[in-house]
Amino acid sequence: MAAPSSTTAPISFFVPPPDGSRAYQTVNANLQTGHRDRNFTLETHQVEIENRRGDESTTLDKAGFQLCKYPAKHTTFPNDAEIEKEYYPESAEIIKKITGASRVVLFDHTVRRRRPGVIDSATDKRQPLNQAHVDQAPKSAVERVHRHLPAEDVPELLKHRFQIINLWRPISHPAYDWPLALCDFRSVDPATDILPVAHIYPDREGETYGVKYNPNHKWTYFHGVTPEEFILLKCYDSVEDGSVALFTPHTAFNDPATPKDAPLRESIELRALVFYD
Ligand code: OGA
Ligand code: FE
Numbered sequence: 001m002a003a004p005s006s007t008t009a010p011i012s013f014f015v016p017p018p019d020g021s022r023a024y025q026t027v028n029a030n031l032q033t034g035h036r037d038r039n040f041t042l043e044t045h046q047v048e049i050e051n052r053r054g055d056e057s058t059t060l061d062k063a064g065f066q067l068c069k070y071p072a073k074h075t076t077f078p079n080d081a082e083i084e085k086e087y088y089p090e091s092a093e094i095i096k097k098i099t100g101a102s103r104v105v106l107f108d109h110t111v112r113r114r115r116p117g118v119i120d121s122a123t124d125k126r127q128p129l130n131q132a133h134v135d136q137a138p139k140s141a142v143e144r145v146h147r148h149l150p151a152e153d154v155p156e157l158l159k160h161r162f163q164i165i166n167l168w169r170p171i172s173h174p175a176y177d178w179p180l181a182l183c184d185f186r187s188v189d190p191a192t193d194i195l196p197v198a199h200i201y202p203d204r205e206g207e208t209y210g211v212k213y214n215p216n217h218k219w220t221y222f223h224g225v226t227p228e229e230f231i232l233l234k235c236y237d238s239v240e241d242g243s244v245a246l247f248t249p250h251t252a253f254n255d256p257a258t259p260k261d262a263p264l265r266e267s268i269e270l271r272a273l274v275f276y277d
Helices: 080-099 138-148
Strands: 006-015 023-026 041-051 065-069 103-113 162-170 180-183 194-200 205-211 219-221 229-237 250-252 266-275
Touching: 006 205, 080 103, 080 162, 080 229, 080 266, 103 138, 138 162, 138 205, 138 229, 138 266, 180 229
Parallel strands: 023 194, 041 219
Antiparallel strands: 006 041, 065 229, 103 266, 162 229, 162 266, 180 219, 180 250, 194 205
C-alpha cells in the first residue's frame, strides 16, 4: 500500500458552555444509550491530517508525541489482571529506555476493540473516541502523583520534572481503521485553544482539556501503525518554561482512505506517570 502524505476527515471539537460556566462531563455512560451527561457541545470540522511516518523530527519534546518501534512480549491483552501483570512492567521499562526517566508508574489502561453498533461505556467495550481532547489538565496530573505514589516519596518527586505520557499500541493488526490523530503542540495556543473540562466519576472528579477548533492546528497521524510499534503521546509536563511541548491534543478519526478489507481497530493505551532525577 502506497503511504499517503495526508488524509482529510471529520474531527469533533469542543464548544464551551455559552454561559461561561465550568464545563463538565460524566465519565460513566448510560449503558443502553451511551449518553454521558455534559453541559458543552461538539462541532465537527473537516481537517487535513498529515502523515508523519518517517519524520524523525516529530518527537515528544518538540511535537508532544512520537512513533516508536519496540515489540512487546505480551500480545494478547485478554483481561485487566494479565495486562497489569505482564504488559505493565515491560512497558514501564520501554518508556524508561526511550525517555531516560528514572521512575515510571503505570496507573491506568484502556483496551478499545471497534465493534460497529456497540455502545461505549466507561467500564467495558470501549470504542475509538472521536473528540479532540487531552486526558489530564495540570490539576489532575498533580493529583495523580498523590494518588499513585507512596506519600513519603511525593514531596521529592514533585521537586523534579515529571510527565504523564500515554503509550498507544495496536493489538493484533495494523491500525488502518480509525487511526489516532495528534495535534502538533507547536501549532497550539494554550491560552485560547483549550479549556478545562471536569470529568465526573461516581466517587471523585478529574480534569481534562477540551480542544476548540483552530484552523492553525497541524493535525497529524502515522499511517498503519503496527502492533510492533506504538505512539507515545504527552498529556502533561511539569517543565512549563516554553522549552518543551506541554501536551498533545488527540482523537481517533474515521479515515475515508481506509482499505475496505482492513480489520477493525483494536488497541491498548497505557497511562504513565514519568519521573526524572
Ligand atoms: C488515548 C485516546 C482514543 C482512541 O489514547 O488517550 O484518547 O480512540 N485514545 O484510541
Ligand atoms: Fe486520550
